[in-house]
Amino acid sequence: MFGIYGVNGQIFSGRLEQLPDVRQVGRRRAVDAIGTAGAELGDAAARVLPESRRAASAAYRRMLHIDEERGPLVHARQIMRPQVLALAAADEVARAWRLLVERRIRQAPVLGRDGGLVGIVSEHDLLVALDPERGTAGAVMAQRVADVMTSPVVAADPLTDIRYIARVMLERGVDGVPIVDERQALVGFVSRGDLLRAVVADPPLSLWR
Structure with missing residues (x-):
């Protein structure tokens, strides 16, 4: 399940x-999906997967001694960062x-007066704001985050399939989803890096179910 949040809630x-x-949410041009990206998201894909691929997948899992009872890693709550820097x-x-x-991060969710999500501010947003043609750097630095943030912003709930989150990032041209x-209430953040770490470090992740 997804939501879109702006300055008015x-x-x-x-x-x-x-x-x-x-x-469209986000300031950058959306990235086109490759080929038929996203077709694998349906449950029907598992039924039409060629037998040879299923056999190869099973052999790979046996080789890695994967605990089948643990199940595939598919939810946002399993890979999100719960300690989120919010501005x-x-x-x-x-x-x-x-x-x-200081935190070596490239983006942060933005909260309104009531603590609700209203946008996201990124390194890209700040660099655009610092454009010399828009005024002196000192004047820009004195502006409020609300003046430069991207809003509205797409967010997801903790039980959202991370494949859907990846699809939103590709189609909307965003680098993270609160x-x-x-x-x-803001409870975490999933970035492109979090998705890549899940794919690389956790073999139980199934991309083709």
């Missing part, structure tokens, strides 16, 4: 298939820049 809540009906919309750009550099619970 939640704008949308629904399934992945409904997201295209909502206006306030009222924070100065200078503070946002300093924290991103994770919010049923109370719309």
Whole structure:
């Protein structure tokens, strides 16, 4: 399940298939999927997977001594970072820049006065804001995060399939997705790096089910 959050609160809540009906989120051009990317997301894919591939997959799992009872890693809560650096919309750009550099991260969710998700600010957003043609660096640094952040922003709940999150990143051209619970409270963050680490470090992840 996905949601879209902006300065006025939640704008949308629904399934992945409904997201295209909502206006594009994010400032960069969306990345085109490769070939028929996403076709594997349906449950029917498991039934049409060639026997040779199933046999090869089973042999690979036996070789790695994978615990079948552990099951595939598929939910956002299993790979998200629960300790999230969040900025306030009222924070100065200078503070946002300093924290991103100190924490060595490239983006951070932005919260409004009530603690709800209202946007996301990235290294890209800050570099664009520091464009000399828009004013002196000092003036930009004194601006508020709300002035430079990307909003609205797509978020997902903790039980969202990470393959769907990866698809949103590709189609919407974003590098991360905040994770919010049923109370719309920020509980984690999934970045491209988190997805790559899950694929590389956790063989039980099944990409083809």
